Amino acid sequence: GQSLEQPSEVTAVEGAIVQINCTYQTSGFYGLSWYQQHDGGAPTFLSYNGLDGLEETGRFSSFLSRSDSYGYLLLQELQMKDSASYFCARGDNFNKFYFGSGTKLNVKP
Amino acid sequence: NAGVTQTPKFQVLKTGQSMTLQCAQDMNHEYMSWYRQDPGMGLRLIHYSVGAGITDQGEVPNGYNVSRSTTEDFPLRLLSAAPSQTSVYFCASKFGGANEKLFFGSGTQLSVL
Numbered sequence: 001g002q003s004l005e006q007p008s009e010v011t012a013v014e015g016a017i018v019q020i021n022c023t024y025q026t027s028g029f030y031g032l033s034w035y036q037q038h039d040g041g042a043p044t045f046l047s048y049n050g051l052d053g054l055e056e057t058g059r060f061s062s063f064l065s066r067s068d069s070y071g072y073l074l075l076q077e078l079q080m081k082d083s084a085s086y087f088c089a090r091g092d093n094f095n096k097f098y099f100g101s102g103t104k105l106n107v108k109p
Numbered sequence: 110n111a112g113v114t115q116t117p118k119f120q121v122l123k124t125g126q127s128m129t130l131q132c133a134q135d136m137n138h139e140y141m142s143w144y145r146q147d148p149g150m151g152l153r154l155i156h157y158s159v160g161a162g163i164t165d166q167g168e169v170p171n172g173y174n175v176s177r178s179t180t181e182d183f184p185l186r187l188l189s190a191a192p193s194q195t196s197v198y199f200c201a202s203k204f205g206g207a208n209e210k211l212f213f214g215s216g217t218q219l220s221v222l
Binding site for chain 1: 140142144149150151152153154157159165167168199201209210211212213214215216
């Protein structure tokens with residue numbers, strides 16, 4: 001199968017750090033991506049991990065461990081505008097992409 | 110650059126009607142794809158194309174047809190709409206090869222009555 005598992009909802013306060021985990025099945029795995037989607041909007045690309053380790057882009061970081069079939073998205077210095085849904089996605093041969101069900105992040109003041 | 114443009118933004122159909130969702134990109138992307146998103150679910154791949162004249166099925170292709178006559182356009186056709194096809198549809202494109210970054214259109218909200 002191609003399923004990805006991530007928590008359905010996470011709540012955090014402004015200024016805090018939050019981690020959104022994603023586990024996946026390994027068949028034909030090429031890499032793990034993360035997307036952000038605000039209510040009523042389109043998904044936008046945040047980060048990609050093709051190899052093990054940490055990728056940092058400003059306040060957002062993403063981590064991958066192929067041996068554990070696990071990755072996470074780390075959001076630091078949370079802002080109200082970070083309230084959105086976050087999806088992990090995996091590609092199998094660069095042509096088929098499978099998305100998790102999404103994690104709704106609620107940032108409270 | 111306009112990026113990925115989808116039309117229409119909203120559409121209501123009756124069961125059995127047919128229609129075409131339009132998708133165009135101006136980034137010279139080789140790869141284009143269609144997803145549907147249902148409440149509480151992630152995006153599911155319907156069809157994709159790796160270049161003009163080449164299309165293939167994704168996870169949920171039944172009831173949908175696609176064609177890719179040009180690099181820029183990738184229309185999605187619903188042959189005989191069913192209530193189960195009520196969803197939000199997104200078109201996405203990217204450069205070919207190992208590049209993983211998908212660019213999404215703004216979506217089409219489709220209701221089938």
